[in-house]
Amino acid sequence: MDRREFLKHSTAALAGTSVLLSACGKKKPSAVSNQHSEPEGSMTLRVNPNTGDKVSLLGFGMMRLPVVAGGTARENPDSPIDQEAVNAMVDHALAHGVNLFDTSPLYCQGNSENSLGIALARHPRNTYYISTKMSNFDPATWSLAESQAMFERSLQRLQTDYVDYLLLHGIGMSGGGLNAWETFQKRYIENGLLDWLIEQKRKGRIRNLGFSYHGDQKVFDQLLQWHDEGNVHWDTVLIELNYVDWNYADEINSRNTDAAYLYEELKKRTIPVFVMEPLLGGRLAHQPHAIVRQMQHLNPNLSPAAWAFRFAGTPDGVLSVLSGMTYLEHLKENIATYSPLRPLEDKDWSFLMRLADEICAMKAIPCTACNYCMPCPYGLNIPQIFNYYNACIAEGLLPDMTAHGDAEFLRKRRAFLVGYDRTVPGMRQADHCIGCRRCMPHCPQRIKIPQEMQKIDRLVENLKQL
Amino acid sequence: MAQTKIKVDGGLAVLEDKIAPHRETPVTPPGSVSAYNMNRHCTACQLCVSACPNNVLRPSTDPLRLMQPEMSFERGFCRPECTHCSHVCPTGAIQPISSEQKTAIHIGHAVWLEPNCIPVVNGDSCGLCAKQCPTWAIAMEDREYNGRIVSVPVVDTERCIGCGKCEHLCPARPFSAIIVEGNVMHQIN
Numbered sequence: 001m002d003r004r005e006f007l008k009h010s011t012a013a014l015a016g017t018s019v020l021l022s023a024c025g026k027k028k029p030s031a032v033s034n035q036h037s038e039p040e041g042s043m044t045l046r047v048n049p050n051t052g053d054k055v056s057l058l059g060f061g062m063m064r065l066p067v068v069a070g071g072t073a074r075e076n077p078d079s080p081i082d083q084e085a086v087n088a089m090v091d092h093a094l095a096h097g098v099n100l101f102d103t104s105p106l107y108c109q110g111n112s113e114n115s116l117g118i119a120l121a122r123h124p125r126n127t128y129y130i131s132t133k134m135s136n137f138d139p140a141t142w143s144l145a146e147s148q149a150m151f152e153r154s155l156q157r158l159q160t161d162y163v164d165y166l167l168l169h170g171i172g173m174s175g176g177g178l179n180a181w182e183t184f185q186k187r188y189i190e191n192g193l194l195d196w197l198i199e200q201k202r203k204g205r206i207r208n209l210g211f212s213y214h215g216d217q218k219v220f221d222q223l224l225q226w227h228d229e230g231n232v233h234w235d236t237v238l239i240e241l242n243y244v245d246w247n248y249a250d251e252i253n254s255r256n257t258d259a260a261y262l263y264e265e266l267k268k269r270t271i272p273v274f275v276m277e278p279l280l281g282g283r284l285a286h287q288p289h290a291i292v293r294q295m296q297h298l299n300p301n302l303s304p305a306a307w308a309f310r311f312a313g314t315p316d317g318v319l320s321v322l323s324g325m326t327y328l329e330h331l332k333e334n335i336a337t338y339s340p341l342r343p344l345e346d347k348d349w350s351f352l353m354r355l356a357d358e359i360c361a362m363k364a365i366p367c368t369a370c371n372y373c374m375p376c377p378y379g380l381n382i383p384q385i386f387n388y389y390n391a392c393i394a395e396g397l398l399p400d401m402t403a404h405g406d407a408e409f410l411r412k413r414r415a416f417l418v419g420y421d422r423t424v425p426g427m428r429q430a431d432h433c434i435g436c437r438r439c440m441p442h443c444p445q446r447i448k449i450p451q452e453m454q455k456i457d458r459l460v461e462n463l464k465q466l
Numbered sequence: 467m468a469q470t471k472i473k474v475d476g477g478l479a480v481l482e483d484k485i486a487p488h489r490e491t492p493v494t495p496p497g498s499v500s501a502y503n504m505n506r507h508c509t510a511c512q513l514c515v516s517a518c519p520n521n522v523l524r525p526s527t528d529p530l531r532l533m534q535p536e537m538s539f540e541r542g543f544c545r546p547e548c549t550h551c552s553h554v555c556p557t558g559a560i561q562p563i564s565s566e567q568k569t570a571i572h573i574g575h576a577v578w579l580e581p582n583c584i585p586v587v588n589g590d591s592c593g594l595c596a597k598q599c600p601t602w603a604i605a606m607e608d609r610e611y612n613g614r615i616v617s618v619p620v621v622d623t624e625r626c627i628g629c630g631k632c633e634h635l636c637p638a639r640p641f642s643a644i645i646v647e648g649n650v651m652h653q654i655n
Contacts, residue, residue, distance in 0.1 A: 063475075077477045110474040138472040371476040377590075378637045379481040426542075427481055431598060434637050436590040442473075454597070465547045 039339030043097030046319050048272050050208060050235045053164070055129060057313050057338045059100035059274065060093050060331070061324035062112045063370070072326050073108050074371060074383060081108060081115045089331055090119035094128060096335045102274075102322045103158075104133040104169060105150055106372075113157040121159045130158055131165035131274075131322075133212060134197070136187050137442070139176040144191040151200070166197065166206040167238055167274075171223065172215035175441050180216035198232065208235035212276065214444035217257045224265055236319065237266055238274040242284060243311045243352040244359055245277070252366045255446040263315060272319035278312035279305060279323065281368025288362070288394045291355055298351060305330070306337045311352055314343045364390040365452050366445045373439040373449060381428040382439060382449060388423045389456050392416060401459075404466060413463050420460060430457040484540035485640040487579075491648035493537040493628060495523065495544070496571040497552035497560040500651040507559035508534040514551035514560060520544060522630065523551060534559075537573075539630035539646065544573075546600050546629065569601075572653040574628025574646040576604065576621045582636075582643035585616035593617055595632035595644050601625045604632060604644075619644060 045054040064072045065086055069079035090101070101120065103112045113132060120128060132154050136147045155161060168188060174180045175187075188194040200206045211234065213220055226232050240249070241259040249256040266273050279285045285305040287295075295307055302310075312321045321338075325331045344352070367386035376382055392398045399412040420429070433453035440449060491501070495514065498504040510533035515523045520542035525533040535551070537544065549568060552560045563571070576595075584592045589612075596604040596619055603625035606617040619632075621644075628646045636642035 073476045106472075106474045109476045141472050374475065375477040375479040377479055379479045381478060428478070431635055432594070432637065434584065434590065434592040434594040435597070436592065438590070464545065 039096065039336045041340045043335065043339045044313070044341040045097070046272075046316075048208070048236070048319055049270055050272070053129060055100050055320050056098045057318070057320060057341055058093075058098050058309075058334050059102050059131070059320035059322040060090070060098055061276070061322040062101060062103040062116050063107045064324035064326045065108050065112060065115060066326050074369060077109070077375075081111050083115055083118060085328075086115050087119045087122070089325065089328055090116070091122075092328060093331060093335070094123055097339065098331075098335065099127065100129045100131060100164075100320050100322075102131040102165075104135045105154055105157075106133075106135045106137070106169075113154055117157050117159040125160060129164035130160060131167065132158065132163050133167045133169035134188075134193070135169040136193075137170060137173070137175055139186075142176075142186050142191060144193055144196065147187075147191065147193045148196065151197075155205070162205045162207060165208045165210065165236060165274075166200075167236070168194075168197075168211035170444060171211045171213050172217075172219045173441065173444060174216075180219050181222070184219055194232065210234050210236035210238065210271075210274075212238035212274075213262065214240070215255055215257070215446055217261075220257065220262065220265075224269065227269060227271070234271050236272050236274055237262075238276055238322070239263065239266070240277045241273070241275040241312055241315075241318070242278050242280055242308055244280060244284070244356045246311075246356065247353065248356055248360045251360060253446050263317065267315075267317040270317075273315070273317050275312045275318055275321040277368055278321050279308050280366075281370065283364070283368070283390065283394075284308040286391070286394060287359075288396060291358060294351075294355065298348075303333065305333060307352065309334055309337045310342065310344050310348075313338060313341045314349070362393050364393050365447060367447060368445060370444060372442040372444060376439060378432055378434055378436065379428055380430070380432055380453070381424055382453075384424050384428070385430050385456060386447075386452065388420060392419070399463060401462060413466065417460065417463055430454075430460065433457070482639040484634075484642065486538040486540055487641060487645045489538075489645070489647055491574070491650055492526065492528070492531070493574045493630070493646055493648035494652075495535065495537060495551045495560055496568045496573050496627075496652065497549070497555075497563040498573075498652070499561065501648070502651075504534060504559050505531060507557045509557055509559075510534050511556065513554045513556065517550045517554045519548060519550060537630065537646075537648075539634040539642075541634075543630040543634040544628075569627070570654055572627045572649055572655070574630075574648040575623040575626040576628070576632050576644050577647050578619050578621060579641070579643050579645060580618070582638040582641050583618055584637050584643065585618055586611045586643075587638070589614055589616060591617060592637065593619070594635055594637060595619050598631050598635050599626075600629060600631060601627055603627075 044057040046057055047054055066082045067073050067076050067079035068082045069076035101116055103116050172180050174183045201209050227234050239262045245259040247258055247260055249258045287304045295304055365386045369383040371383055373382050397412055399409055399416055403409045430453040433450055435450040494504045514535050522537050522542050522544050523535045526536045547565045549563050549565055552563045584590050593606045596606045603622045604619045607620050608615050609618050630646045632644045633642045633646050636644050
């Protein structure tokens with residue numbers, strides 16, 4: 001066989017192999033994973049009745065951005081935001097039809113807007129919508145001048161001269177020792193800020209004006225009454241909506257309001273709804289084994305997160321579901337879930353309502369790890385402690401004190417205590433809570449943080465002394 | 467970037483490391499009976515120091531007790547269920563005890579240091595020492611400081627066993643507002 005003949009034969013052989021290989025690809029044993037691959041269709045869009053904007057059902061929340069040291073600022077609070085990763089995710093989101101980006105001057109220790117601005121400035125301004133917030137929680141920012149400066153700073157950091165959505169942040173929460181209504185008055189009415197914002201909307205610097213809502217139902221009802229009376233027009237309202245909060249928000253915490261009520265009131269007035277916490281701070285994505293098995297039994301291809309997103313997207317008054325995503329994999333999965341959305345059927349809806357019963361009965365602490373309570377002046381890592389406790393509940397690893405002595409209990413006791421020390425450094429654990437209550441007004445979930453800390457510490461102490 | 471400093475989400479408070487206070491009488495572990503017994507029998511072998519899981523025991527730097535163990539509570543406290551040091555001592559300087567016996571051995575007593583106490587300093591309500599005391603030896607009493615009424619600790623030294631939990635958990639840093647003074651002879655009751 002001379003050289004030329006050899007080449008001819010080997011090329012033919014190679015071609016044959018590649019044909020064989022490609023044939024393999026089409027048949028079953030596949031070497032290529034199809035998990036979170038390119039979405040089947042295109043992103044579901046919903047129309048904003050006020051402006052005619054076509055908004056993607058998935059909105060990218062910029063509250064849980066990745067940091068250079070790995071994870072989010074929750075795990076590595078001193079590490080800067082990983083801008084490369086943010087750019088990559090924003091690019092991927094835009095390329096797959098996600099066109100709404102939601103941030104706040106407070107997120108990621110105040111660095112979120114800046115990071116989003118950098119990522120978005122690389123794309124034409126008319127290809128996306130920006131939503132940010134008037135986050136004047138701190139009494140030091142209650143004056144008109146300070147609040148105005150906050151808004152101007154937002155525009156500057158976002159590298160734009162208008163925002164598409166501006167939300168009054170955390171309405172219904174109380175601050176500075178006042179109740180929720182008084183706080184609202186101080187933040188937006190007495191200083192003339194709301195009027196100023198309405199003026200900015202007339203000037204086109206704000207395209208839609210709305211509010212994000214946590215907690216006190218009286219304030220919510222009052223604001224909607226103003227809307228009915230024509231005093232102010234709310235273009236959108238951001239509410240917490242997921243299958244647990246739909247009917248159980250007030251069972252979990254009597255000072256919260258069921259999502260079903262909030263949604264119906266907004267729908268009646270055709271105010272488009274933004275959804276936050278579709279996964280309850282990730283808790284609905286990491287579910288106990290027993291619950292995951294029920295979901296898999298019904299549909300082996302849907303993850304717990306996909307179930308939760310389908311739930312949040314199903315009500316047609318929902319304009320966009322905002323999800324704070326840290327990892328590209330989560331973004332891809334969520335895009336796939338909404339490309340397009342397959343709305344829940346009635347039987348699926350009632351299945352999730354049944355699961356909500358079970359989840360509620362587990363008595364987890366309703367922390368969504370938003371980190372608004374942080375930093376605790378006495379050094380505790382509040383969300384990390386709650387997160388660890390909840391994870392143990394969800395996995396059925398919480399030792400049952402009534403069964404103490406048996407082998408199973410001893411195993412769980414050891415695992416719980418060792419895990420606690422590994423997860424939360426000693427000087428940031430629950431036993432250091434002095435009960436100063438400074439954290440409480442910052443918690444959108446209205447958790448009685450000092451009481452929960454005492455409860456966890458008592459458990460730890462009892463376990464240690466056995 | 468020029469901006470006013472406002473509260474944002476996240477972050478962890480910087481925690482200054484605690485510094486050991488000066489103690490009139492050193493605190494020695496339960497089972498060591500008295501400072502005299504410890505001083506006489508201890509060979510400074512460091513077995514107890516290396517066995518202490520709570521980071522409480524350390525070798526003394528006092529020339530008269532050089533390298534003999536003493537207790538301090540910056541990194542932990544003498545946990546009620548732990549009797550490790552008493553079981554590793556080869557010389558009888560720390561005699562073996564059970565955790566039940568330990569509950570009745572008063573190795574020291576808590577002393578309140580008013581100028582460090584958080585409610586006195588900034589008015590935050592605290593009472594962590596009283597809430598956490600395993601023998602309920604600390605109670606909170608209302609007192610007036612700088613025109614405001616705040617709750618500050620009072621110690622029932624008869625109940626206090628000197629475990630150091632209050633000193634360890636006290637939020638005042640670097641010097642705790644409540645510290646343990648040793649008893650020259652451990653009191654048993």
